[in-house]
Each structure stands twice: as C-alpha cells, then as structure tokens.
Amino acid sequence: MSGVVPGLSIGEVAERTGLSVHTLRFYEREGILANPVRRDPGGRRVYHEDDVDWLTVCVILRGSGMPLPAVRRYTELVRAGGGTEAERLALLQEHRGRVMDQMDQLQKCLDLINFKVGVYEDALDQLAVSSATGTDAGR
Amino acid sequence: MSGVVPGLSIGEVAERTGLSVHTLRFYEREGILANPVRRDPGGRRVYHEDDVDWLTVCVILRGSGMPLPAVRRYTELVRAGGGTEAERLALLQEHRGRVMDQMDQLQKCLDLINFKVGVYEDALDQLAVSSATGTDAGR
DNA sequence: CTAGGAGCTGGAGCCGACTCCAGGTCAACC
DNA sequence: GGTTGACCTGGAGTCGGCTCCAGCTCCTAG
Numbered sequence: 001m002s003g004v005v006p007g008l009s010i011g012e013v014a015e016r017t018g019l020s021v022h023t024l025r026f027y028e029r030e031g032i033l034a035n036p037v038r039r040d041p042g043g044r045r046v047y048h049e050d051d052v053d054w055l056t057v058c059v060i061l062r063g064s065g066m067p068l069p070a071v072r073r074y075t076e077l078v079r080a081g082g083g084t085e086a087e088r089l090a091l092l093q094e095h096r097g098r099v100m101d102q103m104d105q106l107q108k109c110l111d112l113i114n115f116k117v118g119v120y121e122d123a124l125d126q127l128a129v130s131s132a133t134g135t136d137a138g139r
Numbered sequence: 140m141s142g143v144v145p146g147l148s149i150g151e152v153a154e155r156t157g158l159s160v161h162t163l164r165f166y167e168r169e170g171i172l173a174n175p176v177r178r179d180p181g182g183r184r185v186y187h188e189d190d191v192d193w194l195t196v197c198v199i200l201r202g203s204g205m206p207l208p209a210v211r212r213y214t215e216l217v218r219a220g221g222g223t224e225a226e227r228l229a230l231l232q233e234h235r236g237r238v239m240d241q242m243d244q245l246q247k248c249l250d251l252i253n254f255k256v257g258v259y260e261d262a263l264d265q266l267a268v269s270s271a272t273g274t275d276a277g278r
Numbered sequence: 279c280t281a282g283g284a285g286c287t288g289g290a291g292c293c294g295a296c297t298c299c300a301g302g303t304c305a306a307c308c
Numbered sequence: 309g310g311t312t313g314a315c316c317t318g319g320a321g322t323c324g325g326c327t328c329c330a331g332c333t334c335c336t337a338g
Binding site: 149160 | 317
C-alpha cells in the first residue's frame, strides 16, 4: 500500500534523460539497458527509476566520448552481476585515460584561443584608438 | 643565398601534422588552407612552413570539436585579411564556449569514473581479503 | 464514436568527417 | 629502359550515431 512504483513511459524517460524517444529505442536495440524493458498489456515500454539512473550514467559516458560498443560492454558486465568487477574497472580506467587525453587537448585549444582572442582584442582596440585620435580618421 | 625555402611534399606535411594525405587533399577541397597550394611542374602539391603552421592550428581546433564549416569560415576570414578581426574574434569566442562546456562535461564524467573506480577497487580488495582469511575460501 | 496524441515496428536515410579505389603520371635509381 | 614509390584525380564507400518514415495500435477525452 503506497509502495506501488508508478512506471514511466518512453516519453517521460526521454524528457528526464535528455535523449529522444528514437534514441531510447535505438539504445535498447543496441543492448544499452541494464535490465530488459518491461511492457504494459498494450505492448508499450514501461521504465523505472533505475532505468533512468542507468541511462543518466550512459549519457555522461557517451557525452565524454565513450563509444557505444564500450558502453554496451560495460552494460553487459553490470547485467552479468558479480565476478565482473575486474573487467569493469579496466574498462573505466581505459576510458579515464581517453577523458584525460581529451582534457589535455581541450586545454591546449583553450590556450591557443585565449592567445588569439588577446591578439584580436588588441587589434580592435588599436583600431578604436587610432580612429578616435584621428590617426586613421574616418578611414 | 641560403634563403631558398625548400618546399614540402604532401607526404612530409602529413607526417608533420599527423593528418593523412587523404585528409590533406580533402581539407584543401574544403577550403581549409590559408593560401592556395602551389604545384611543381609535375602538378604535385608544394607546401611551405606556413601551411604546416596553419594546419597545426586547424588540427587543434578540430581536435577540440570545432566543426569543419567553422574552421572553413575562420580560414576565409584569415585569407580575407584586415577588417575581419571582429568576426574572427566572435568565432573564437563562440568556440571557447563550446570548449568550456566540453570540459565541464568531461569533468563530470571524470568524477563519476573516479567514484566508480573507487567502488570497484574496494570490492576487489574485499574479495582478496576474504579469500585470504578463508572467509570465502577457495572461491 | 471519433479524433488526437503517444506508442509500436522494421527498415531506410542522414550527417560529418574522413578513407579508399581505380586508373593514371612522374621522377629516380639500378 | 624498367621498376619502384610517391603523387595525381573524381568519385564512391565507410563508420558512428543517431533520426525519421510508413503504417499500424492503443487509450483518453469530448
């Protein structure tokens, strides 16, 4: 009594995870769901909070560039339960490496951009000044 | 006298930039070169140090997820020369936003991974300990 | 009872960014 | 002068990751 968990429609899950319904069905086909989706009597998917939680993790992993096959593999291991911790750990550590590489790359890019932004800002200031002093007045 | 700049083949440029020769030709078609590539009498591309420098910048921008059309636009502005600084600045600032968003995302992912790695390491330690004490001996 | 909206399926389509192919040219060395 | 090996071209193919389509079934509200 009162312990009846509601169950979520695909549309609600889409809204909560930020994925489209298309993508949710696609992920399901791809095996990116910790447990099989149940269906209501009409054949519609019924999701639960755990699914949303898991998908949220997947969104984060995908957002950091983990390829779908890796996400699938990780999902399989989680589904398989105990005894797979070592491989899960390895998978995550490998991805951590990729993430850190990306951060380095982004940092390098940020440095470049900041440098160039400085250059352009100076150039524009210069223009503003010279036109104000008449050095280059009216062109 | 000694000021004769050698000129680089597409293969050499590929090696220096880390791009493939395919990609170099592709980028050229896409208008991602600050100045038009010259050709030797045999019709082969002759690159110079500036080209390598520019391509290096492009590699960094692409590596941080700037879409090719944006790189092309930036290239066009550089080619057009003076008077385009404001737009170049805008382009770079927009991209800086994207880069910073990505870093946030990666950081979130890193936090998640670090948390989970911790969990799995503990789980594995636990296994090691219990098997050593015989709590779960032989399995 | 009917109109609308959300869901269902299998399969096709799309997009960005390469990547490769076939068939040919050219320069250099043996 | 023949054989490599790097280069050339236009166009086709690939890959990852969605995204959409057609044609159907439900459920609910009016």
